[in-house]
Amino acid sequence: MSRIGKNPVAVPQGVEVAVDGNTVRVKGKLGALERTLPSDVNVALEDGKVVVAPANDERRGRAMWGLSRTLVANMVKGVSEGFTVKLDINGVGYRAAVDGKLLTLQLGYSHDIKYAVPADIEIKAEKPTALAISGIDKQRVGQIAAEIRSFRSPEPYKGKGVKYEDEIIVRKEGKKK
Structure with a gap:
């Protein structure tokens, strides 16, 4: 169980997040970023928060869970604060x-x-x-x-x-x- 992956990524004011399959696009006051996450995780936008979950119960899916959540969090922080x-x-x-x-x-x-x-x-x-x-x-x-x-x-x-x-x-x- 990933302790980091469990936490949803809060999207601050002025930041737009678009999820298309495993591609996440983040746009903010400083610019825009796009990243395709591994197919071992599922990404969803729920209640203004980005939620990352493993696609299956395999070892690689659990390993990519926390990484993917952190990548999305860094994208959100990057376009808002840098x-x-x-x-x-x-x-x-x-x-x-x-x-x-x-x-x-x-x-x-x-x-x-x-x-x-x-x-x-x-x-x-x-x-x-x-x-x-x-x-x-x-x-x-x-x-x-x-x-x-x-x-x-x-x-x-x-x-x-x-x-x-x-x-x-x-x-x-x-x-x-």
């Missing part, structure tokens, strides 16, 4: 600048890293050492943040690199004399 991931840049001379739809990163390499910002994602350089990545699709925002982090992931000795704002870097001790 998602934001913050990155911190640590290191001497490390910085970032946003120029329209081009992110320029200086991360200690011999060249600047130019990253083209996708159309559905917004990146702001709050400070030269802090980035805010926002959008309506949670998976897409997280993927872009992970790609930017991978250009120079934090190292354990000095903590230099690009890290998530809430990430804790476990530091190592340097070698002894």
Whole structure:
């Protein structure tokens, strides 16, 4: 029994949800999203709430139940509030600048890293050492943040690199004399 899947997804004011078979379309003030859920679950719109239930009593149906409910909940939250991931840049001379739809990163390499910002994602350089990545699709925002982090992931000795704002870097001790 899925504890997450049992809870229906409440649809807030200003958000329209359309269910067509296993395809869910969500439209809100920030945009519109569409996703086709696995055939192992049934999706229904009841009393202004989206209800997800397993189509059968097989293992895969129960496994997809909670996942599908969470995907729908993320779509509803994305079009109403949006998602934001913050990155911190640590290191001497490390910085970032946003120029329209081009992110320029200086991360200690011999060249600047130019990253083209996708159309559905917004990146702001709050400070030269802090980035805010926002959008309506949670998976897409997280993927872009992970790609930017991978250009120079934090190292354990000095903590230099690009890290998530809430990430804790476990530091190592340097070698002894």
